[in-house]
Amino acid sequence: MARETESEALKKLKSLCKRRGIIFPGSEIYQGFANQWDWGPLGVEMCRNVREMWWNRFVRDRDDMVGLDSSIIVNPKVWEASGHIENFNDPLVDCKECRSRFRGDTLLADKLGGDFDGRPLEEITRLVAEHDVRCPSCGGPLGEAKKFDLMFKTHVGAVEDGSSTAYLRPETAQGIFYNFALVQQSMRMRVPFGIAQIGKAFRNEITTGNFIFRTREFEQMEIEFFVKPGTELEWFEHWQQETWDFYQSLGIGEEKLRWREHDKEQLSHYSNRTADLEYYFPWEKWGELQGTASRTDYDLTQHQTASGQKMLYEDPATREKYIPYVVEPSFGVNRALLAVLCDAYAEEEVRGETRTLLRLNDAMAPCKVAVFPLSKKDDLIALSKPLFDDIRKRWPAIHDIGGSIGKRYRRHDEIGTPYCITVDFDSLDDKAATIRHRDSMQQDRPSLDRMVEYLDDKLGG
Numbered sequence: 001m002a003r004e005t006e007s008e009a010l011k012k013l014k015s016l017c018k019r020r021g022i023i024f025p026g027s028e029i030y031q032g033f034a035n036q037w038d039w040g041p042l043g044v045e046m047c048r049n050v051r052e053m054w055w056n057r058f059v060r061d062r063d064d065m066v067g068l069d070s071s072i073i074v075n076p077k078v079w080e081a082s083g084h085i086e087n088f089n090d091p092l093v094d095c096k097e098c099r100s101r102f103r104g105d106t107l108l109a110d111k112l113g114g115d116f117d118g119r120p121l122e123e124i125t126r127l128v129a130e131h132d133v134r135c136p137s138c139g140g141p142l143g144e145a146k147k148f149d150l151m152f153k154t155h156v157g158a159v160e161d162g163s164s165t166a167y168l169r170p171e172t173a174q175g176i177f178y179n180f181a182l183v184q185q186s187m188r189m190r191v192p193f194g195i196a197q198i199g200k201a202f203r204n205e206i207t208t209g210n211f212i213f214r215t216r217e218f219e220q221m222e223i224e225f226f227v228k229p230g231t232e233l234e235w236f237e238h239w240q241q242e243t244w245d246f247y248q249s250l251g252i253g254e255e256k257l258r259w260r261e262h263d264k265e266q267l268s269h270y271s272n273r274t275a276d277l278e279y280y281f282p283w284e285k286w287g288e289l290q291g292t293a294s295r296t297d298y299d300l301t302q303h304q305t306a307s308g309q310k311m312l313y314e315d316p317a318t319r320e321k322y323i324p325y326v327v328e329p330s331f332g333v334n335r336a337l338l339a340v341l342c343d344a345y346a347e348e349e350v351r352g353e354t355r356t357l358l359r360l361n362d363a364m365a366p367c368k369v370a371v372f373p374l375s376k377k378d379d380l381i382a383l384s385k386p387l388f389d390d391i392r393k394r395w396p397a398i399h400d401i402g403g404s405i406g407k408r409y410r411r412h413d414e415i416g417t418p419y420c421i422t423v424d425f426d427s428l429d430d431k432a433a434t435i436r437h438r439d440s441m442q443q444d445r446p447s448l449d450r451m452v453e454y455l456d457d458k459l460g461g
Contacts, residue, residue: 009282010211013345016356020415022046022341022366023212035208035215042415043337045366045396047219050250050336051198053363054221057246058196065194065223066187070175072200073156073166081306082174082299084151084167087269091124092148092206097140103206104145107133118266121145150203152216168202173328176224177299181311184226191313191324192235194225198333210283212334219333224295226313226324232294236273239292239329243277247289250336251361252343256280257289270298279339289339291330297323340364344416350441358416359439362459367417368395369455372408374424376401383448384423387433390452395459413438419455423448 017023022043026036039047059065079085091104104124105116111133116124124145127133135142152168155161169175176183176195183195198221208214227235240259248254262274273294278286300311300323314321344358362368369391373384381401388399398417400408405422412420422434432447435454446454 009342013282013341014211016345016358016414017043017341020411022415036217037212037215042366046337046340046364047333049364049366050333050340051221053249054246054331055196055198057249058194058223058242062194064189064192065196066183066189068176068179068183068195068197069199070172070179070197072169072202073154074169074175074178076166077306078174078178078303079151079167081302082177083269083302084170084174088150088170089147090150090206091119091121091145093124093128093142093145095135095138095140096143098135098138100135100137101206102136102142104128104133104142106207107136107142110136115260115266118262118268121147148206150205152202152204170203171201171330172197172199172220172222173224173330174299176222177326178303178307180224180226180300180303181309184313190316192225192227192231194223196221196223198222210281210287212338213281213287215334221331221333223329225327225329227327229297229322229325232296232325232327233273235327236275236292236294239327240275240277243290243292243329243331246331247277247336247339249363250340251359251364252279252339256339256343258286260286268293270295272296279335279342281339282342287335289335290332291328293328293330295326295328297325299326300324355410355413357413357438360416360418362418365416365418366396367398367412367415368419368459369397370408370412370417370420371397371399372405372420372422373401374405374422379428380423380425383427383433387421387423387448387451391455394452395455409436419458421451 020042021040024038024040025032026038027033059067093102093104093107105119108116108124108127111131128142133142134140151170154166154168155164156166157164176197183189199219200217201220202217205214205216208216225235225239247257256279258278260276260278267274271293275292276288277290279289281287304311304323311323312321313324340360341358344360346357346359348355371384371388371391373380385399388397391397409420418438420436424434427433427448432445433451434443434445436443
């Protein structure tokens with residue numbers, strides 16, 4: 001995607017996503033709500049592609065990984081033990097004039113460059129004053145940084161009082177930690193091994209924005225990989241490489257990816273090493289795409305202490321007992337898809353007109369094949385419909401009969417369909433059809449009875 005101003009780049013991408021059924025503004029008929037978004041019919045397919053590629057790569061294709069699906073609302077003691085109730089917050093600053101609210105660390109990063117995540121409130125306040133950081137909305141002065149709780153509160157049961165307070169989970173990781181012993185024993189797993197989970201998480205962000213980059217409801221794909229203490233940094237580098245390779249498989253260009261190590265001041269209280277994989281987004285900023293953290297034995301120790309239940313692992317060969325260390329690669333469906341869409345978006349001149357397309361790789365395309373009868377005449381439909389039925393048994397496909405061939409090509413270029421097949425009047429005689437390749441616009445004409453075989457060479461099963 002060409003480097004443009006934020007408004008130009010995102011306006012084009014948002015427009016395409018809404019127009020083509022990828023992403024819709026949430027509750028738009030009621031003027032929307034808090035930067036929430038709904039996945040449209042094609043967006044759902046893209047999300048499923050990401051999840052399945054992730055699950056196949058990291059769970060089904062590995063001998064040292066199992067899956068889990070834990071509850072969204074759990075006993076609030078989980079969040080006390082994990083430290084979320086005390087520590088899961090952001091530095092909020094208020095504008096003294098218009099009362100708008102912002103993250104102080106983000107405003108500092110915007111003005112000074114660098115990263116101020118994890119800095120103490122007193123330091124945020126001092127730096128905002130020293131560098132005269134002003135309100136982005138009205139230019140007014142900003143107040144002191146305050147702690148802002150990121151967890152959504154709710155109540156469980158018929159009475160809303162302190163005893164019924166619960167929280168929507170802000171991450172999926174803790175469900176893995178408190179189930180560690182049950183998973184290890186029931187599945188007879190040996191360290192090193194991992195537990196993977198895909199699910200929704202909720203954070204009451206101070207500010208949201210940049211389309212689906214920062215929202216209050218999002219989907220995580222997380223792995224907690226349990227290792228022997230002393231081997232965690234070796235495994236950390238293993239998971240960095242695995243992460244890099246995964247994003248390459250989604251079709252994201254490596255020239256827009258980089259690792260950013262957290263310095264000591266930024267490290268979370270539980271981590272002895274953390275690195276973010278960042279993508280260069282079209283609003284001309286590097287943004288976190290994925291985080292990898294070496295969490296030591298913090299989480300398992302906390303839950304063992306708080307619950308009284310042992311989280312020890314006993315090596316069956318040496319009888320050595322220890323609480324495993326953990327390496328956590330944490331992925332997000334939303335940000336993965338945003339990076340894929342930004343990287344795939346392209347505009348080019350074709351015969352004096354601008355062609356807009358998504359250069360998605362075949363694995364990410366929500367529709368792999370479109371079948372076009374040249375007209376709605378019964379004899380062409382009688383040829384195209386059986387062909388379509390055969391194709392959709394193998395791959396996601398659309399039988400598109402509306403509009404001119406040119407308009408249909410444009411529709412499918414914009415949703416990233418890699419192969420479009422036109423059944424024309426010559427097909428009635430030669431029993432063949434024209435197949436067009438999205439990126440090159442090259443055309444071939446295999447016979448109808450070989451079309452599935454032709455596509456299989458390109459797409460596989």
